[in-house]
Amino acid sequence: MELQILLFGIALPSFVGAAFGIWFMRRTQAGRPDCFVGLALATTLFLSAISEDSLIQFMALNRWLWFPISMLLGAVVVGAGLLFAQSPLARTLVVLVSTISAAILLNIPSWEIFTNRLFLGVGAATSAIFLAQVVKRRANISTYIALSLSLIGPSVLAMLSGFAKLAIPIGAVSFCLGIISLIHIAIQSKSLDRAVGLSGAVVIASIAAFGAATGFGYDTTNLPISSWVIAAIAPLGLWLGEFPMIRSRTTLSAWARICGCAILAATAILIAALFLSSNSHSLSE
Amino acid sequence: MFLSLAPTLSIAASLLFISVANTQQTPVAAPTVAPTTAQTTQNKSAADSTVWKIDDTHSMGLFRVQHSGAGMFWGRFDGVTGIITTSGIPTGTLALDVSIDTNSVSSANKDLDGHLRSPDFFSVKEFPTMTFVSTSSKKLPGNMWEVSGNLTMHGVTKLITTNVEMTGQAESPRGKKIGFETVFTIDRSEFGMSYGVEKNAIGNSVRITVALEAGSS
Numbered sequence: 001m002e003l004q005i006l007l008f009g010i011a012l013p014s015f016v017g018a019a020f021g022i023w024f025m026r027r028t029q030a031g032r033p034d035c036f037v038g039l040a041l042a043t044t045l046f047l048s049a050i051s052e053d054s055l056i057q058f059m060a061l062n063r064w065l066w067f068p069i070s071m072l073l074g075a076v077v078v079g080a081g082l083l084f085a086q087s088p089l090a091r092t093l094v095v096l097v098s099t100i101s102a103a104i105l106l107n108i109p110s111w112e113i114f115t116n117r118l119f120l121g122v123g124a125a126t127s128a129i130f131l132a133q134v135v136k137r138r139a140n141i142s143t144y145i146a147l148s149l150s151l152i153g154p155s156v157l158a159m160l161s162g163f164a165k166l167a168i169p170i171g172a173v174s175f176c177l178g179i180i181s182l183i184h185i186a187i188q189s190k191s192l193d194r195a196v197g198l199s200g201a202v203v204i205a206s207i208a209a210f211g212a213a214t215g216f217g218y219d220t221t222n223l224p225i226s227s228w229v230i231a232a233i234a235p236l237g238l239w240l241g242e243f244p245m246i247r248s249r250t251t252l253s254a255w256a257r258i259c260g261c262a263i264l265a266a267t268a269i270l271i272a273a274l275f276l277s278s279n280s281h282s283l284s285e
Numbered sequence: 286m287f288l289s290l291a292p293t294l295s296i297a298a299s300l301l302f303i304s305v306a307n308t309q310q311t312p313v314a315a316p317t318v319a320p321t322t323a324q325t326t327q328n329k330s331a332a333d334s335t336v337w338k339i340d341d342t343h344s345m346g347l348f349r350v351q352h353s354g355a356g357m358f359w360g361r362f363d364g365v366t367g368i369i370t371t372s373g374i375p376t377g378t379l380a381l382d383v384s385i386d387t388n389s390v391s392s393a394n395k396d397l398d399g400h401l402r403s404p405d406f407f408s409v410k411e412f413p414t415m416t417f418v419s420t421s422s423k424k425l426p427g428n429m430w431e432v433s434g435n436l437t438m439h440g441v442t443k444l445i446t447t448n449v450e451m452t453g454q455a456e457s458p459r460g461k462k463i464g465f466e467t468v469f470t471i472d473r474s475e476f477g478m479s480y481g482v483e484k485n486a487i488g489n490s491v492r493i494t495v496a497l498e499a500g501s502s
Contacts, residue, residue, distance in 0.1 A: 004484045054479065061440050061477040063411060064404045109410035162399030165480065218410055220388070220402040221395075279395065 008051040009168040014176040017044025021180060021200075035082045038199030042068075042075035044176045045207060048169035063108050067214045068169060071207060074102030078202045092129060095202050099125040102206055110217035120213055127233060128205035134238040134257070135201040141184045142254035143196055146238055146261040147204050148177035153231035153265030154211040160272050161219040170211045173204075201235075208235050223272045231268035237261035333377065337369040337463055337499035344497045346385050350473075351488030358487075360401065364389035369465065369499045379430045379449060379465075381419040383495065387412060405480040412439050417495075420444075428452075432467070441476040445469060452496075461501040468494045 021040030049068035058065040081094030103121025104114070111117050135143055151174035158167035196204070212232035216225065240246070240260025241253035346362035364386025372378045387407040392398055402409045419434035428451040436445045447469035454463045470492045474482050481487035 005486075052480070054477075057477065062404070160399075162396070162401070162403040163405060164400070164403075165405050218404055218408070220409055221399040276395075 005168065009048050010172045010175055013044045013047035013051065013169075013172045014179055016047060017041055017173070017176040018179040018183065020044075021176070022183065035197070035199055036075075036079045037197050038201075038203035039072075039075040039079045041173050041176060041200060041203045041207070042071045044173050045169045046072045048172035049165070052165040052168055064163075064166060064214055064218060066106050066108055067166070067210055070102040070105035071203065071210065073105065074098045074206060075199065075203050077101055078199050082199055091198065095128050095132070095198070096122075096125045098202060099128055099206055102210065106210055106213065108214055108217045111213060120209065123232075124206050124209035127209055127236060128202040131205045131235050131238065132198050132201040134242060135196050136198070138238070138241065138253070138257065139196070140254070141181055142241075142257050143238065144177050144181040144184060146257045147196065147235055148174050148181060149258065150234035150237055150261035150265055151177070151204070151208060151211075153234040153268040154208055154215060154228075156265075156269045157212065157223065157227055157231050157272050158215040160269075160276060161215055161221050161223055163215055163218055166211065166215055166218075170207060173207055177204075204235050208232050221276065224275050227268045227271040227275070230264055230271070234261055234264040234268065237264040334370055334372040335374075335461075335501055337371065337501055339365060339367045339369065339383065339497055339499045340462075341366050344499075345495075347494040347496075349492045349494075350490070352486075354485055354488075358392070360390060360392040360397075362386070362389050363391065365495070365497065369463070369497065371463070374454065374463070375428060375451065376424060378424070379419070379422045379432060381417060381432060381434065381449070381465075381497075383417045383497070385415045387415055406478060408439065415439070417445075422449075436471070438471075439476045439478050443471075443475060445471065459500065463499050463501075465497045465499075466495065468492065 017040050020043055021037045024036040024040055046068040049065060053062045053065055055062075055065060058069075075098075078094055078098035081098065082091060085091045085094045100118065100121035103117045103124060106117055106120070111120065151170055155167045155170040155174060158164075158170065209232045212228045215231075216223075216228040219228075237260030238257045240263075241255075241257035243256070246253050246256050341364060344365040346365055348360050348362075349357050352358040362385045365383065366386075367381070367383040369382075370380040387409045388402060390398060390401045390407060390409070392401060401407060404411070407415075415436070415438040417434055417436050419432045421433045423431040425431055425448065430449045430451075431446060432449050433444065433446040435442050447467045449465050449467040452464040452466050454461070456462070470490055472489050473479070473491050474489050479489075482489045
């Protein structure tokens with residue numbers, strides 16, 4: 001049974017997403033390879049989510065599915081927008097429009113108020129823009145690994161709060177990035193160097209932020225809000241490699257990026273785990 | 286620049302339109318329920334009918350479902366409230382209007398409770414109560430009634446029929462008391478609660494026991 005969850009919830013969507021992403025990246029015209037990798041990652045999330053729940057009547061019965069759907073539609077918006085947007089300002093506007101549009105769709109418990117979703121979208125867009133700066137500058141395998149680790153944060157928090165159907169799709173995207181890392185190591189292709197790209201950065205930042213927001217919205221275990229916030233910004237751990245003392249040293253910077261994301265993800269998980277264990281302890285007393 | 290943003294803006298506008306529709310979306314409305322047996326009874330023989338208020342301290346809901354195709358997993362709900370209307374006990378009609386607080390679900394394991402409250406199962410933030418409102422009742426031999434009514438759970442309403450047993454009736458210094466119990470089985474996937482069903486991790490068929498104690502008001 002667990003094997004089926006691994007197969008249909010994680011393995012198949014991840015391999016489809018990785019194949020889709022690499023195909024997109026290799027097929028897209030030179031110099032513009034970062035339009036649809038985000039769509040590949042969002043497809044992984046969506047396929048994994050619908051392996052867990054039915055889209056039938058999702059607006060009323062399975063409203064959490066707005067999360068993967070909004071990610072998929074947001075990825076389409078950012079991918080299509082980046083095909084045409086030339087200037088940095090236009091690309092920034094594409095990022096803002098896609099993340100805010102996706103956030104507005106996220107009509108789930110605790111986020112019913114429109115302005116809250118708007119702020120969430122602006123926050124995710126800000127995170128995506130900051131993330132894109134590093135992703136653009138550091139397009140190599142350490143970035144894939146770091147981003148893969150960063151998504152473990154919201155995934156594990158969702159699992160700790162009891163929301164397995166949310167944890168599995170986010171975990172699948174993390175696994176998908178891990179597969180791309182392995183392929184990158186195996187074939188050593190320069191064309192994979194920009195695989196994450198701006199669209200990938202936007203989707204990863206959004207999955208972390210909106211995934212944490214969805215988990216927080218449905219959480220009944222009252223995990224500390226700080227754990228959700230840290231999980232939401234875990235991809236920004238990439239910036240650890242950009243510290244002045246570190247940024248000029250390639251290997252050290254790569255390890256710092258990986259450690260930065262891992263530390264943020266681990267901190268979020270640790271806060272939640274300590275909270276749950278302290279609560280269990282007080283109950284047993 | 287604005288021309289280059291046109292595709293993005295047009296898709297975004299579509300998403301906003303969907304969003305507005307989504308905001309206006311309301312949970313699945315329960316079908317209009319015919320007048321309850323309680324109301325009918327009161328119209329016919331108001332003098333005979335007694336309205337009982339469910340005592341949430343001494344009432345509970347229990348459920349039993351198969352786990353991993355092997356053992357039976359039990360859980361309970363404590364937040365059981367509502368009204369029971371009887372007419373001419375022990376031969377008359379019986380009407381039930383019962384509400385259960387889904388957040389009161391308990392398995393004696395904190396981690397499992399969190400899982401049961403999540404959208405994997407009861408999604409208590411979206412569906413804080415489940416209800417049963419009877420629409421008709423038929424007296425059976427002994428202390429039994431066959432009661433039909435609308436069970437609303439996880440945003441889905443289904444008509445069910447179950448046998449209800451009167452377990453006792455007594456007078457105490459605190460007033461009159463009456464007790465009922467019923468056991469019925471549902472397929473949880475029919476109520477949109479299908480986590481683990483296809484993978485056979487958790488059974489589809491759930492046996493529900495509801496034990497009620499009520500006092501006359």
